[in-house]
Amino acid sequence: MSAFEGGDVLRRLRSIGGGPRTEQADEPGDALAGLLREAGRGDQGAFGELYDQVSALAHGVVLKVVRDPAQTEEVVQEVFVELWRLAPRYDASKGSVRSWVATLAHRRAVDRVRSEQSARDRAERDASSIVRDHDAVADTVTEQLDADLDRARVRRSLARLTDRQREAVELAYFGGYTYREVGALLDVPEGTVKTRIRDGLIRLRDELGVVT
Numbered sequence: 001m002s003a004f005e006g007g008d009v010l011r012r013l014r015s016i017g018g019g020p021r022t023e024q025a026d027e028p029g030d031a032l033a034g035l036l037r038e039a040g041r042g043d044q045g046a047f048g049e050l051y052d053q054v055s056a057l058a059h060g061v062v063l064k065v066v067r068d069p070a071q072t073e074e075v076v077q078e079v080f081v082e083l084w085r086l087a088p089r090y091d092a093s094k095g096s097v098r099s100w101v102a103t104l105a106h107r108r109a110v111d112r113v114r115s116e117q118s119a120r121d122r123a124e125r126d127a128s129s130i131v132r133d134h135d136a137v138a139d140t141v142t143e144q145l146d147a148d149l150d151r152a153r154v155r156r157s158l159a160r161l162t163d164r165q166r167e168a169v170e171l172a173y174f175g176g177y178t179y180r181e182v183g184a185l186l187d188v189p190e191g192t193v194k195t196r197i198r199d200g201l202i203r204l205r206d207e208l209g210v211v212t
Helices: 008-015 028-040 044-066 071-087 097-158 162-175 179-186 190-208
Strands: none
Touching: 028 044, 028 071, 028 097, 044 071, 044 162, 044 190, 071 097, 097 162, 097 190, 162 190, 179 190
């Protein structure tokens, strides 16, 4: 791990003193390129000077995208860690150091915003899923309770019928038999079965409070 990976990178950068440079051109852009080249060879002093020159640029780019000062500081730190790692790959023919830093800063800032949005979306999806599951469970429990209560009421009402009415109703409506089959099972005429079932259903209706 390099000296700039982990810990408070910005604090380390600010504490680095600038020693004598082996290469430095007169033009500001060339000076930054020289510092970056030396940083790419592991010169922490050069990297500290480079930080002093371009940190405000990186901070401004990140803040414009992230819009949160605390997160901006974190992202800027990530930018300079990445800059330290990529310094040996810098190619002046593809753009200035400042444009490269701005590009890295913008990319990191966009990544942070997307990451934060993804986290929020995931949290919202999870919360919605929990609510849906809770509602589904609640609906199921409510339906089951209603069904249990209805069955209990029906059982109580059936218990109030005469034995003959109850057995005819149970065979016809719970057993699935026809009137003729119920008559054969009970060894009574079909007309008698119909009368018992009719009287039983009328009493059930009254017991259950069904409005017709």
